Amino acid sequence: MKSHTDYMTFNTDQRREFVRITQNVQEAVDTSGVREGLVLVSAMHITAGVWVNDDEPGIQADTLEWLDKIAPPSWQEPSNDVARQLLPQDGGDYRHQRGGEDNGDAHLKNLLTHQQVVLPITEGKLDLGPWQAVFYVEFDGRRSKRLVIKVIGD
């Protein structure tokens, strides 16, 4: 069995950002020499996600608007009444932020989008469908964050 480990570091300009990494994952697979196997792509932080979706700006804007309602930030006015009610104590602050952070919402967004994906490798290539692109999704950026890529197979 072969294996290979790569790390990527992100330091996004924006607080929230979608970074396409399909090619980076394929390069890790190429380096590994694995022809048949699996590759795990997993954020090493709990305020980011890894998402497989269409590389289409409309989906990203829709998703961010929706995530800001479902898992509302406390550093901006709630988007609407649903968002207000989904804040702790219906409009209050996250308990997690008592230590001075303001990323309580990013932890819930990590939970919703999931921190990782596992991708199949077939004949040396990521075995993805036609619209599947891999994204690192940052919810609390402007600081250094890491992601691990672990390839195993033969």
Add this chain to the structure above:
Amino acid sequence: MKSHTDYMTFNTDQRREFVRITQNVQEAVDTSGVREGLVLVSAMHITAGVWVNDDEPGIQADTLEWLDKIAPPSWQEPSNDVARQLLPQDGGDYRHQRGGEDNGDAHLKNLLTHQQVVLPITEGKLDLGPWQAVFYVEFDGRRSKRLVIKVIGD
């Protein structure tokens, strides 16, 4: 290390459908000859999910009603005020649908249910709990969709 890849194609009659595939996954494991390992079951489309749950119609109806509130379709009236507020611009249309599609909600449902599961293989069998059945969950059917099953192990 052994590996085996199978693909399944779905073309559901309904727009949304739960298709039980536990036996198909077991058959891919049987074909692989793997006795100890992992099997990845992953939708190759971004408007479907893979779900492990009880094969009980009540759960499926509960879940679909709930998903239609949390990730509301724009092709039907919102179920209630929460659903209306969770649509883009509080009752508007998905930006993704500017290209003529009407499956914006299916992308969010894919995110919520997750596109994949990884199952353990022990002594040649899927190592599942007593109520765990594997489902392909279609959110935008009536067209040809694919799923990949990747088995690795010894």
Add this chain to the structure above:
Amino acid sequence: MKSHTDYMTFNTDQRREFVRITQNVQEAVDTSGVREGLVLVSAMHITAGVWVNDDEPGIQADTLEWLDKIAPPSWQEPSNDVARQLLPQDGGDYRHQRGGEDNGDAHLKNLLTHQQVVLPITEGKLDLGPWQAVFYVEFDGRRSKRLVIKVIGD
């Protein structure tokens, strides 16, 4: 390729509970002798989840409050109007509970938090970020529940 399978059994005192299991997963990796590989940590029940997050009580309280709004229990008063509207038939009972159970919400919480994670193993250690702890998250406890840990690699 090496492999190793461990099972953990939980019987929590509380209906809902976060149980930290990072060390248990590391011990399974140690036993396996795997230096480079993957470990799957997966609930064998559909009313529990596996979550990687900060071991910080504020996050856990925030998350449980939020989950009780998004995926409301029917065995207590809805937390607020959003929770009420997210119940089946806007304040009604889960269809799944017609058989006498009262854990309809736990199935939706399992869906939201996801039942499993896959962790990378590098040089014999779980390759986790600085704040990543692994939790079994019980949503319908006070009964015997199982989790499977499957290690594969070299």
